[in-house]
Amino acid sequence: MTDLALAVDIGGTKMAAGLVRTDGTVVSHRTIPTPRDTDGEQVWEPLAALLKEVSAGAALAGVGAGSAGPADRAKGEVSPVNIPSWRGFPLRQRISETLPGVPVALAGDGICAAAGEHWRGAGRGHQDLLVMVVSTGVGGGLILGGRLVQGRSGNAGHIGHTVVDMGGDPCACGGYGCVEAYASGPNMVRWALAHGWQPSPAAGTQAGGTGTQTGAASTRAGAGVGVTGEHLAESARSGHPIARQAFSRAGHAIAAGIVSTAALCDLSSVVIGGGVSRSADLLLPPVRQYLARHAKLGFLNDLTVTAAELGGQAGLVGAAALVHEPQRYN
């Protein structure tokens, strides 16, 4: 039987592979840490071993691989900001060499998350959809007219680097005023620390998020060591005004990015996932409040914003969608 896709999800913190059925069910999967401070081959070797292990004995319909970006889809290469030793790394070719005879489809991780949430998650049935991944970085992907938009170089959907504050904060991408500069977990923590917030004494265990699209590792570096967005969320829930303000500020930037995307692409719905969205109780109210402030054109009236459904598996499910539903997703 060849109804299984081998799905791969590569981030700066961890790498996952799984077998996914044509109905989107993840049959089995395994996650390993992404090696750091090493060369490109030392990142690739454990991943190659993981792919062989997870696919052992399975007759594959294909491999779908989502990777932190940027990507060069024509060449099949990736240059993840948060995997510095991969620059123009020939991911598609390496996978083909490891699993000969199996077709390989490649896309950015934000794009895969969008495919996953549209295929089997909170975006089901929406024809014009933005999926955001708010985590260590801020990424996303677009579905327009019911089809995944990959873009000429495979880099469509970079909502984290829409400019919402043109005179504003520097961003890890090198630009200024991007959504990610306000709304990524590490940047929320950094802003709160700089404005007098202090994590509770219990905080301090290192908890890594999945890097999405760009800027993940570099934005993490400057945050308080071991202090994460989840500590900030706990503090906000207990009423700390600076912690709450960090979520409000992030929600404003996200709302502005959503309005820009909706005005450009005539969206009907937005799904927000990623680690920070586990604090949807704190994040979605300011997002909706600022959407009401900015989204005034008539065709934006019915825009809906909801939380993602697939959690950490959106990337794997979406990578499998590239294989199982190529007419919509590849």
Place this chain on the structure above:
Amino acid sequence: MTDLALAVDIGGTKMAAGLVRTDGTVVSHRTIPTPRDTDGEQVWEPLAALLKEVSAGAALAGVGAGSAGPADRAKGEVSPVNIPSWRGFPLRQRISETLPGVPVALAGDGICAAAGEHWRGAGRGHQDLLVMVVSTGVGGGLILGGRLVQGRSGNAGHIGHTVVDMGGDPCACGGYGCVEAYASGPNMVRWALAHGWQPSPAAGTQAGGTGTQTGAASTRAGAGVGVTGEHLAESARSGHPIARQAFSRAGHAIAAGIVSTAALCDLSSVVIGGGVSRSADLLLPPVRQYLARHAKLGFLNDLTVTAAELGGQAGLVGAAALVHEPQRYN
């Protein structure tokens, strides 16, 4: 012979109709002022007469109509912000009744300008293109993968209402910090007047621009009476610092909107047209300067920004493209 399209371009200041050949040549055209302070039928009647007059004796392949928006493409209705008496006006049906038996295609004016510049103007040959119209309002349209993007409701391409300054100036749309609030001709003039600029004594003849997408008439109302972007441009060319700053500020907002669009849609090129772009010598340098500041992701490196080629005829040519090249533009 039926190789002629009747092209229609409806704005808040003027309405135009023309006959356009399959190669994009405008054979004949006529422009009339848009009636103001009247009811919807009194706007429609002179337009209906214009359509009959311009098309008299011609065997038409179809009618392509571009209108200031927003539009409702499914219903064939338009509600131009700058034609207050048209709210849900059944434009497609009215044209069909006036010219029975001829198919009618409808699109927003920014979308038509994009089709025109892509078909026969500065965007020829570009697969992933944003066309901006910077005039009394700021509008635009997108070509992705070589195809015009109309959007689910016919309102894609509203770059004038991307949010580039989330804590910023109110916009005529009711929101805040939109590109149009900084970069439309009337808003540039208003800002300059508020910051101490005074037009030269020669200024003061009323010169209307073509309204694009939204906000045109309402943003005009507050500007100095009879003072236009062209007076501001003359003053900037003669070195007035506030006038120059108005162009710099507009260029910054336009650049930020372009970067957002390019990050979302993986663009390769941008064409800027509209009345304000007649001052391309003043506008394009700050646009390019701020693009260099904000567009730092690798896949944005080769983004080009050029001036439009079709001038005031982009809308008519693009409306004809809906008829003559429907596989790409309709």
